[in-house]
Amino acid sequence: MEPVNAAIVYYSATGTVHALAQAAAEGAEKAGAQVRLRRIAESAPQQAIDANPAWGRHLRDSAGIAEAGLDDLAWADVVLFGTPTRFGNVAAQLKTFIDGTGPLWAQGGLAGKVYSAFTASNTAHGGQESTLLALGNVFYHWGGIIVPPGYTDPVQFRSGNPYGTSHVAGDGPPGDIALQAARHQALRAVETAASLKAGAGRRGTCAPDAS
Ligand SMILES: Cc1cc2nc3c(=O)[nH]c(=O)nc-3n(C[C@H](O)[C@H](O)[C@H](O)COP(=O)(O)O)c2cc1C
Numbered sequence: 421m422e423p424v425n426a427a428i429v430y431y432s433a434t435g436t437v438h439a440l441a442q443a444a445a446e447g448a449e450k451a452g453a454q455v456r457l458r459r460i461a462e463s464a465p466q467q468a469i470d471a472n473p474a475w476g477r478h479l480r481d482s483a484g485i486a487e488a489g490l491d492d493l494a495w496a497d498v499v500l501f502g503t504p505t506r507f508g509n510v511a512a513q514l515k516t517f518i519d520g521t522g523p524l525w526a527q528g529g530l531a532g533k534v535y536s537a538f539t540a541s542n543t544a545h546g547g548q549e550s551t552l553l554a555l556g557n558v559f560y561h562w563g564g565i566i567v568p569p570g571y572t573d574p575v576q577f578r579s580g581n582p583y584g585t586s587h588v589a590g591d592g593p594p595g596d597i598a599l600q601a602a603r604h605q606a607l608r609a610v611e612t613a614a615s616l617k618a619g620a621g622r623r624g625t626c627a628p629d630a631s
Contacts, residue, residue, distance in 0.1 A: 421621055424613045426453035426606065427492045430502030431460035431514040434474040436540040436589040437502045438482060440602045443594070444500050444538065444585075447603030451610035456495070458488035460513045488517060490524050498534040498567075498613035500606055501555055504589075505539050508547030510554050518558055531563035534613040536605055538585035540594075548586040567612045569605040576601065 426448040432438035438459070445457045459482055462469070469475045493499060503514045510518075524530055537555040541548050559566050570582045579585065579601035587598040594602075 421614075421618055424451070424453040424497045424610050424617060425456075425495050426451075426610050426613070427456045427458060427488075427496035427499045428502070428606070429458045429460065429488045429492065429499055429514075429517075431504065431511045431517075432478065432482070432502070433462075433464075433504060433511075434472065434589075435478040435481070436587060436594060437504050437538070438478065439594045440538050440540065440585055440587060440598065441500075441502045443599040443602035444502070444606040447606030448498075448500070448610045450603065451607040452614070453498070453610045456492050457485060458492050459485045460511075460517050461487045463513055463516065490521060493521065493533075494524060494529050496533060497617055498536075498609050500609060501535070501537045503537070503539055503551060503555070505541035505547045505551040508550040510551055521562075525562060528563075532616075533562075533564055534567050534609050534616065535559040535562070535564040536567050536569075536584060536609040538602055538605060540587045540589045542588070542590040544588050546588075548581060549583050552581075552583040552586070565612070565616070567609045569601065569608060572608055573601075573604045575604055 428441050428445045430437050430441040445455050448455045503511045537552050539548050539551045578597045585602040585605050587594045
């Protein structure tokens, strides 16, 4: 069987979600997927970026990572989206990308894929779940197969978010538990996509119905 194609599509201003995305890419690779790590293009005003040295620094450091495009979504069997929590919601940069998927969506090019999401916020009760659920709304519209981590691995009882990996950025950069949770989430999503792909392959080789 062909390997699963996994796209890790994320936006990160100051590097937290980027670290989770890299861990997710590792988990997807461990599960045997071909992986594209893709960052959402920055569209904030330069003035806003300049006001936060960590923002400008991360923008420079991540310049070598390819920007996400619709072709990455079309290519993927499974997509993991990462976003910082912004006012309890998805960052505008990622939402703008999502709002540009209309043509692909209209062709059915987003349906039937596996989707999962991860986030970071500054505080523990700052809206991680609402952000992940908001991304879930998009996946419903796309006809996606939502694969959350749930409590399917011991690390989930330590990281504590069954909706998707999340990290409190106010506590510092993601540590071992959050990174392990991101790896597990991606591995589980890829394994689910692999089962679906294998099933589709079997259906594809069935003899045509004679009736
Ligand atoms: C405009 C804006 C809105 C934010 N809203 C929230 C929020 O609702 N809750 C919260 O805990 N943190 C909030 N934050 C903090 C970000 O979630 C945090 O900086 C981010 O998760 C760090 O991820 P990054 O390093 O990948 O950019 C906000 C930050 C900005 C700039």
